[in-house]
Amino acid sequence: MVDIDGEIIEHMANPKNYGSLDNPDAIGIGENPDNGEKVIIYLDVVESDGESPFIEDIKFQAIGCMTTVVAGSIITGEAKGIDFDTADELIAVTLGMLENVPPESAACSEMVAVALKAAMDTYYEKKNNPDIPALVYKIEQSCMPKEEDKDI
Numbered sequence: 001m002v003d004i005d006g007e008i009i010e011h012m013a014n015p016k017n018y019g020s021l022d023n024p025d026a027i028g029i030g031e032n033p034d035n036g037e038k039v040i041i042y043l044d045v046v047e048s049d050g051e052s053p054f055i056e057d058i059k060f061q062a063i064g065c066m067t068t069v070v071a072g073s074i075i076t077g078e079a080k081g082i083d084f085d086t087a088d089e090l091i092a093v094t095l096g097m098l099e100n101v102p103p104e105s106a107a108c109s110e111m112v113a114v115a116l117k118a119a120m121d122t123y124y125e126k127k128n129n130p131d132i133p134a135l136v137y138k139i140e141q142s143c144m145p146k147e148e149d150k151d152i
Helices: 004-013 066-079 084-100 103-128
Strands: 026-031 038-046 054-063 135-138
Touching (some): 004 066, 054 084, 066 103
Parallel strands (some): 026 135
16 A cells, blocks of 8 residues: 555655755756746756657756645656657646646646646757757646635
8 A cells, every 4th residue: 555645654754865966968947837836857868869869867946835746756756767659648647637637736836847748848858959048838727826716
């Protein structure tokens, strides 16, 4: 039996892949436009002829809540060692799982997923323009609770 609470506590206490990479091949940023929280993903990428680029190493940094750090630890752990095609599937599955989650709960994981997508897209864009800065993708969800209509 999997101890989900223990696993989450482990990611909180010792986030995996937290930090930055020296000379990354690509950087991507996921941002919450409502409150300025952001996640930065750093990628070291390896390419083989005719194959999808491979995420050799990945790190992240977050300006956000602990839920964002836990999501970053889990998602980067899954992304490390896979190719971009599989990473696209990971992003799609992650975003799909968030469709039925309240927006304020989904925002943190969405921010990590879009940062990973931004880093991958930055990698592709750098092939045409090596000076391109990190792409920034904004999330659609918001962790800012919406004010309820109040009857007076």
